Amino acid sequence: MDELARLGVAALAGEYHSVVARAAAVRADALGLPFLCSSAVLDALTEQSTQWVARIAPAQSHGWQIYADFLLGAGHGRIAVAAEPSVYWASGTRILRDYLAPRGGTVIELDMRALTPTAVCDELVDSRATALLLLVGHPEPAVPIVKTVRRDQRLAEVMIGAPAGQPEFPEWAALLGDDGAAIPFLRYLPERLSPLGARVETVLRERLAEAPSFVAFEGYDTIAVLAEVLSSHGADRARTAESWPRVAVEGTRGKIQFSRTPGISVWQWAWTPIQVVDRDPAEPNRFRVLHAG
Template sequence: MNGMPTGSTSPAPVLLGALAPLTRPGWAEAGRHLVAGIELAVEEVNAAGGIAGRPLELLVRDTAADPARAEAAVEELAGLGVAAVVGEYHSVVARAAAARADALGVPFLCTSAVLDGLTEEPTEWVARIAPVQSRGWRIYADFLAATGRTRVAVATQPSVYWATGTRVLRDRLAEHGGSLVELDANALTPAELCDALADHGATALLLLAGTPEPAAPIVRAVRADGRLAGILLGAPAGQPEFAEWLAELGADGAGIPFLHYLPEEPGPLGERVGKELRERLGGEPSFVAHEGWDGVTVLAGLLRAAPGHGADRAEVAAAWPRVETEGTRGTVRFTREPGIGVWQWAWAPIRVVDRDPADPARIRTLHGDDRANPLREG
């Protein structure tokens, strides 16, 4: 029983576009989790009567971590008549999608990309439920300082995302009296990188690089180097979140702190959706899956409230500041934040966590953000 009208007189669907990296070089496992959350939410929206009696119809497009492909997908979806677009994981790709959505006048709800500068100029067409990079990576730097790891090295690759993260870390560590040195993960072999770490006397190495290459070989090399036994390996971008990390590295992949955007104690809605996602994915759902579910649920509420229920995209975009939707991680409300050009949910939960070396399947909290507990918002 799906709650929708049946028969030849069924109303036309409301079309919803979705973007996700489903093939390499995109982070395909993250894309699979994102789409699982999106699809589950669409099914639940339709079971509850859809959008004013009209079913949501999902049109998923694979970005494969390619900005040009994302731009083309947004253009195609706009031509097909979607009421809005939701999704994307990679920040550089989401930025391209946001720019095209803004140019075409298509509402775009970014679920999982954190780059602060999602658009060059302020726009009314784009909103985001993922926390901004500057907030999360400052929290990560605070964690490093609290554990005495203030002589930090980063193994990085060329990207605006990695470069922005490096700048945030460097500035925040400087406030704690710390320092940061950059090592080129493309130019140095893992062995050469280990030599550089030993020479520098770094107390932490952060993996600002893709996975499995070159991040996994770097992890194995550092773990095997007796000179670096006391160094902390970290991955603020969240590479250890997904099962493929453990499959690639086994025990070597545990004990590597990363940023995690789920509350430590989920509420009833988070518990229920988490259970559904677990069954769908055949394993523990990541925060990315929850972001997908939250994104569609927010858009569904917005579409129901808009006068034309999605027929007029400008009406949909005008409703961002009126959103107040219960998501799996708290009540989503959009505001204008200083320096952020899109409508932003400012209070997504952020924790620094790792995989417990004694039980790598277990996520343990190392550091929390006391400012934000959306399950207790008043």
């Protein structure tokens, strides 16, 4: 961030992981450098309210509560989370527990620093959990956990979920095959793309030789917003930051506008459409929409 600021960039976009984005957002605020966050969902991107940072992706608390509604609707009240140490995974666990507990749900934490995939299976049996959520990295240890749980006959009725979206990517299907199907995750897409979204999907599908992920649409929308802001207000950093609340850009998934949202310290698009989807067991390269919020 410091190097880019010294180079004189007008604004920054991108990142990928919430922990990286938080570090970038905090520094952008300190430097007075406009930062448009495309994919990271961690609620607290900055510790205090900032005018310099805006975000396309929905906040984790919003999306993961929709995922929790899906779990309850599917009859899952005892939820095990296989989690690694990370502010992102810890935040997700807290959101799930705070939302599920008043509704009769229970969250059981499994510390992946101490457990092997086989030990995870034993814990699932002992805890009588009906769902296991993967709050871990991909491909390790997510892929070995899925393979081991799928092969344990004691857990044939246990649902595996991955709210952070690991099953979206082609590598997931390549590594897991049929085992990677029927694992619900969050995807930030509407039931139908806007006309712009449909055109973008066609172009990306041709270039990628496969269907684009929702992350591709986040990326396109980020560039569309920055292009509009910079063309309308020039490259002055302060004027860019001042323009966030006046943005009204047609994106691939609807009109993008930023506002102040309770509990969120950055300018936020509230909200992109959200779905819970999985890979169809009958056709793992096809996605099924299970729930929308």
